[in-house]
Amino acid sequence: MLELFSTTVDQLRAKSGIPLPKSDLILRRGATITNPHPHSIIFINKLTPEYLKAVKSVSESLILIPEKTNIDQDISGSNTVFACGNPRLTYAVLMSTALDTMAPRAEEYIQIDGAVVSRSATISDNVRLEPGVFVDHDVIIEEGVQLLSGVSVRSYVHIGENTIIGENTVIGSDGFGFERDALGNPIHLPHLGGVIIGSNVKIGSITAVCTGTIDPTVIEDDVKIDNLVHVAHNCKVGRGTLITACAEISGSVTIGENVWIGPNASILQGLEIGDQSTVGLGAVVIKSVPNGEIVAGNPAKPTREISLYNKAISRIVRQEENRSEGHD
Numbered sequence: 001m002l003e004l005f006s007t008t009v010d011q012l013r014a015k016s017g018i019p020l021p022k023s024d025l026i027l028r029r030g031a032t033i034t035n036p037h038p039h040s041i042i043f044i045n046k047l048t049p050e051y052l053k054a055v056k057s058v059s060e061s062l063i064l065i066p067e068k069t070n071i072d073q074d075i076s077g078s079n080t081v082f083a084c085g086n087p088r089l090t091y092a093v094l095m096s097t098a099l100d101t102m103a104p105r106a107e108e109y110i111q112i113d114g115a116v117v118s119r120s121a122t123i124s125d126n127v128r129l130e131p132g133v134f135v136d137h138d139v140i141i142e143e144g145v146q147l148l149s150g151v152s153v154r155s156y157v158h159i160g161e162n163t164i165i166g167e168n169t170v171i172g173s174d175g176f177g178f179e180r181d182a183l184g185n186p187i188h189l190p191h192l193g194g195v196i197i198g199s200n201v202k203i204g205s206i207t208a209v210c211t212g213t214i215d216p217t218v219i220e221d222d223v224k225i226d227n228l229v230h231v232a233h234n235c236k237v238g239r240g241t242l243i244t245a246c247a248e249i250s251g252s253v254t255i256g257e258n259v260w261i262g263p264n265a266s267i268l269q270g271l272e273i274g275d276q277s278t279v280g281l282g283a284v285v286i287k288s289v290p291n292g293e294i295v296a297g298n299p300a301k302p303t304r305e306i307s308l309y310n311k312a313i314s315r316i317v318r319q320e321e322n323r324s325e326g327h328d
Contacts, residue, residue, distance in 0.1 A: 003028040005098045016097040023080040030214050043091035064090050089179040092189040156194025166205035175210040175233025
């Protein structure tokens with residue numbers, strides 16, 4: 001991810017009003033604890049053993065941790081550590097403040113056959129841009145890509161070879177992420193992670209693929225997405241998966257390879273859908289799905305369980321009917 005700003009902890013302390021430790025450490029971006037980068041702002045809501053191990057690899061960053069947490073000196077190292085009541089909220093405020101410190105970027109756009117394209121975008125040969133397409137800054141589009149009329153590609157998106165994106169679809173739109181402050185006001189969490197789309201992907205019309213919060217949303221090679229689909233921030237969609245019309249994939253969902261997602265299906269945030277599994281029409285998935293499983297219904301259950309349940313109900317109904325007939 002590109003560097004987004006350049007500020008110090010002391011400058012953030014002064015501008016945000018948050019009582020950060022005094023430090024001249026320079027910060028340039030946000031990062032996650034599982035994918036750290038030097039000179040980043042990183043938040044950890046819960047210091048699990050996994051995160052405690054990961055944090056030891058972080059250097060020269062501002063790390064936001066929960067209050068009443070003991071951090072060994074060797075973990076702190078070159079980092080600046082700040083304990084706070086809500087690390088995610090503090091991250092949102094600090095990132096917004098850091099972004100506000102930068103002068104507005106003077107974007108220059110050019111027109112290519114009726115498409116509007118940022119001069120900082122990198123577009124390969126043999127790319128088809130129909131009239132009405134918009135391509136924002138720091139976008140990379142590889143050979144053979146087709147963007148049909150009305151497509152909007154926001155910043156930090158990378159589109160692989162021979163991918164086709166249908167009319168009026170938005171790639172890299174802002175994710176829906178808020179954290180409430182002490183007064184209950186929703187504070188927007190900046191989403192700057194971008195989107196990576198593989199090769200030979202087909203995305204239909206009026207579909208949204210949201211940018212990642214910190215790391216990118218990922219659509220792997222050979223994925224096919226229908227019209228009117230929503231793929232939220234931080235999702236990963238595995239190679240060869242098919243997602244049909246009006247499906248809703250919530251944030252941070254991981255979908256395996258060669259999965260089939262039926263029309264109007266909804267998948268709760270943070271779940272995992274295993275390789276070669278099937279999510280049926282209208283299913284509401286509230287639990288992760290193992291490899292090769294077929295689920296359906298609301299809430300979604302394995303179809304074999306649904307079949308056994310239906311057979312049991314039918315047997316009970318028949319028994320009751322027979323009992324009633326015998327009573328009469």
